[in-house]
Amino acid sequence: MIPLLKKSWDWIDSRLGFTDCILPIIGHTVPRDARWWYVFGSATLTAFIVQVCSGVCLAMAYVPGGDLAYASLRYITEEAPFGSVLRGMHAYGASAMIMLVAIHLAQVYLHAAYKYPRELNWMTGVVLLFAVLGMAFTGQLLRWDANGVWSVFVATEMASRAPIVGPAISHFLLGGETVGGSTLTRFFVYHVFVLPGVVIAGVGLHLFLLFRHGVSEMPDVNQPVDPTTYKPAYEARLRETGVSFWPTAMWRDVVFSAFVGAVIVGCALVFGPPALDAAPSPANVHSNPMPDWYFWWYFAVLSLLPPALEVWFILGVPVLGFLALFCLPLLSNKGHRAPSKRPWAVGIVIAASAGFVVLTAYGYRKPWSPDFDVPELAPSVIGATEGPVFNGAQLVHSKSCLYCHAISGSGGHRGPDLSTIGQQLTRDDLIVRINNGGYNMPAFASSITSAELTQIVDFLMTRTGDQPPVPSPAP
């Protein structure tokens, strides 16, 4: 039996060339110091493989039509065997991929591995980053629930802000003039055919370049990159101290990839897929569109920016961000690689990470702008159970002031906290402010009566931060 197997393998190997062509590639020499810092690229590829496998399975039941997509998703989630796990794997795999791509990018940037001769490695990586973000975005729309449908409107409006070609781009995205049947089929094609094709081709080129130029060494302050001498010096060092990728260096990649795979599947099993929102009717106004977590920072920024800067930001972040990243190795491809000699690079990574975390946390406070579901103030907060102060507190809720302003921890976050407004403004100031409005605040003069205004102000004047607690009335 074994001789027969060996003979069969020899037959295949002689024709396939595994031993002659593939093994030398897998066993190529890499720097000895290529250790745990280097596992993020291969883990990203593992996450992509999870996406392809789970995506192919999901596509067998998913119906990319505006009328049935939502029903097919419900079937996948609620009835199909392993459907819930597969949807979960696809969702957590997407998150893992985004995280790992970002970490891989930050690591390569910090270690300046994009410098000579690996400029194209970086540039293909940047194209892959944007293709992956595109996959994430189009995937969110394929969920085709209320959130998905309304995200199309947001994407369309953002794309239409581009000068001259903007409206054409949005019509191209929509597949027509409005969101409907053509829109979903288009996004399905972007997500399932076009972008995966770009990613697979990009990964192939990225890996080819990796083998062609070799894995970069850990930065050394004594080894700044000099394009005239780099290659012979790198090859000499590899001959002296290099180790074979398989299995000496690769085991770490496999261990980390196994960990990533286990986390993805574990999350899918434990937490299940993200809940589907309401059915995808563009007529349903009771929706609060929110992108997936990796875009919350962008969503939050769009709310905070002055309107004059908005168009620049909407267009600048994707376009200039891509160009800046893509052209980076063309602007700086030699000199020091060590982070200790590149304080600006370290600062940029720290600032970008901090900005991402802070803005993501800000964007997470949903629905924060405005909060339609805010409850009425409790009598213990109001400090009264009847009378003008109590009525004023009721009006503060019904007139939607609480959607944007918080009082004693209850309410929205859009406007200033009113918990101590009675100390900060006089009665007259409050009347003027409510009647005339102000920055970002509507003028209420035409929509409240004089009596209502008086009661609201009566209540607000009691907001001095030291209200005595009033027990709730007995039921």
Next chain:
Amino acid sequence: MNDPNAPSKCCCEQEDRRSFQAKLSIGLSAAIGAMIATPGLGFVLAPLFRRAPHRWRAVGAVDKFQQGGTVLVEFEDPSPRLWAGVTAKTAAWLRREDDQRFTAFAINCRHLGCPVRWVEKASLFMCPCHGGVYYSDGTVAGGPPPEPLYRYRTRVRDGQVEIHTAAVPLTTTITLEDV
């Protein structure tokens, strides 16, 4: 016999022939590419050249709407596909001004297109995405929207209120002058 070192007419001919074959291959490859790509490009880019359709859609009998009230009305979008299902629906906020006059606002916020809600007691339209707020006449009351809510044309025909439905009201493609 021929001198092998002498310049051969035959080689020059071969050179010409090779050059011709190379040009032929490149030219035909381009033709194959064009044959494959042209119908595809036409198909994919067609939406860019289609004129935005407008259709009058009835949203209910005149008597159904209270004077001064603002309500949500649903109707089919102007260019539904057979397979659009529920996504062929769209909506507008309709206010009855008097006996025969109605105002219809698009539900899309002019900031980024999110759905605005009518808050009756505050007489405001509010957007949940980025805090866009509009007065009852659709003008901007606060937040980032650069323009008032888009208004659809309305009319009354045979006792029915009709709305002139249009494409997604993008800030960059539709302005109030269109009305």
